[in-house]
Amino acid sequence: xxxxxxxxxxxxxxxxxxxxxxxxxxxxxxxxxxxxxxxxxxxxxxxxxxxxxxxxxxxxxxxxxxxxxxxxxxxxxxxxxxxxxxxxxxxxxxxxxxxxxxxxxxxxxxxxxxxxxxxxxxxxxxxxxxxxxxxxxxxxxxxxxxxxxxxxxxxxxxxxxxxxxxx
Amino acid sequence: xxxxxxxxxxxxxxxxxxxxxxxxxxxxxxxxxxxxxxxxxxxxxxxxxxxxxxxxxxxxxxxxxxxxxxxxxxxxxxxxxxxxxxxxxxxxxxxxxxxxxxxxxxxxxxxxxxxxxxxxxxxxxxxxxxxxxxxxxxxxxxxxxxxxxxxxxxxxxxxxxxxxxxxxxxxxxxxxxxxxxxxxxxxxxxxxxxxxxxxxxxxxxxxxxxxxxxxxxxxxx
Numbered sequence: 020x021x022x023x024x025x026x027x028x029x030x031x032x033x034x035x036x037x038x039x040x041x042x043x044x045x046x047x048x049x050x051x052x053x054x055x056x057x058x059x060x061x062x063x064x065x066x067x068x069x070x071x072x073x074x075x076x077x078x079x080x081x082x083x084x085x086x087x088x089x090x091x092x093x094x095x096x097x098x099x100x101x102x103x104x105x106x107x108x109x110x111x112x113x114x115x116x117x118x119x120x121x122x123x124x125x126x127x128x129x130x131x132x133x134x135x136x137x138x139x140x141x142x143x144x145x146x147x148x149x150x151x152x153x154x155x156x157x158x159x160x161x162x163x164x165x166x167x168x169x170x171x172x173x174x175x176x177x178x179x180x181x182x183x184x185x186x
Numbered sequence: 187x188x189x190x191x192x193x194x195x196x197x198x199x200x201x202x203x204x205x206x207x208x209x210x211x212x213x214x215x216x217x218x219x220x221x222x223x224x225x226x227x228x229x230x231x232x233x234x235x236x237x238x239x240x241x242x243x244x245x246x247x248x249x250x251x252x253x254x255x256x257x258x259x260x261x262x263x264x265x266x267x268x269x270x271x272x273x274x275x276x277x278x279x280x281x282x283x284x285x286x287x288x289x290x291x292x293x294x295x296x297x298x299x300x301x302x303x304x305x306x307x308x309x310x311x312x313x314x315x316x317x318x319x320x321x322x323x324x325x326x327x328x329x330x331x332x333x334x335x336x337x338x339x340x341x342x343x344x345x346x347x348x349x350x351x352x353x354x355x356x357x358x359x360x361x362x363x364x365x366x367x368x369x370x371x372x373x374x375x376x377x378x379x380x381x382x383x384x385x386x387x388x389x390x391x392x393x394x395x396x397x398x399x400x401x402x403x404x405x406x407x
Contacts, residue, residue, distance in 0.1 A: 057343060070347075072342045075342035079333075
């Protein structure tokens with residue numbers, strides 16, 4: 020955890036230890052770890068001289084922040100009205116079946132986290148699925164299967180490479 | 187100095203005071219819940235609603251956070267204000283039926299039925315404990331977490347924080363847990379058990395009636 024503290028401190032120093040930049044700091048921590056670890060929040064509170072509850076309150080207020088570990092790829096599937104009409108339910112069922120998780124859960128290999136959202140503002144492309152930063156429109160169960168297997172393959176080969184480099 | 191009119195009486199007061207404080211100086215009582223002298227005004231409970239008349243229009247504002255303005259016309263006990271306050275206390279009671287403070291307030295206002303579905307949440311999110319902890323005790327151990335319907339008062343990570351000195355101030359100031367109403371069965375969401383102990387004026391028309399009367403007494407037809 021020593022290492023973690025250093026990373027967080029670098030992020031805090033980047034913003035000059037200003038009280039106003041709590042959200043920006045938390046966002047940076049989240050993009051580093053995919054979630055907000057408890058130690059990180061404690062370090063932020065200590066360095067910014069804020070009560071821990073204030074940082075914790077911000078972290079729980081925004082849905083974008085997660086206190087639970089999340090996977091490498093965050094899948095946001097829209098189940099809003101327009102997407103629902105265009106077949107979001109079968110798409111959601113397919114994602115759940117492919118990954119073996121419910122909405123709000125993370126796969127065991129820490130590869131995917133599934134979340135449902137209510138509108139992404141791209142209703143014409145519905146049902147829409149966002150994986151990380153990439154938008155995939157007009158999802159059908161068949162297309163979902165392909166997209167997810169592509170991500171799985173890419174992530175697996177990358178992880179293998181990392182292990183090889185590591186050893 | 188600014189001059190404003192509260193309930194038809196002109197008052198001169200220092201700029202920066204709130205309407206609630208100005209009314210208090212005049213001896214006009216505005217019911218409050220989340221206001222506490224010494225703590226920053228918060229405007230969460232909306233019980234201290236007053237009517238602000240401006241250009242033949244009026245709007246309801248929370249007096250605890252409303253700063254006085256030159257030429258302001260305030261009504262603290264108009265029909266509209268009373269109706270709004272009653273509704274607010276009803277809503278608060280629907281989420282906290284066991285609060286004695288709220289039950290007393292309801293009987294003072296002459297509320298005789300809660301029209302909403304009663305769901306005991308044990309907290310009205312008035313923020314008194316949070317402000318007391320932060321401002322009075324300089325501690326900041328408790329705060330609000332979550333958002334919307336899942337918003338609640340809590341400590342970080344649900345553990346007793348280092349800052350907590352076990353002063354008990356949060357419990358002491360809480361309008362819900364400090365003075366819990368112990369009535370078992372509530373009729374229409376109102377306990378009525380200590381209704382007669384509530385500081386109410388006796389009705390001059392029907393002395394000895396068990397019904398509580400508010401500041402206005404019974405309506406005389």
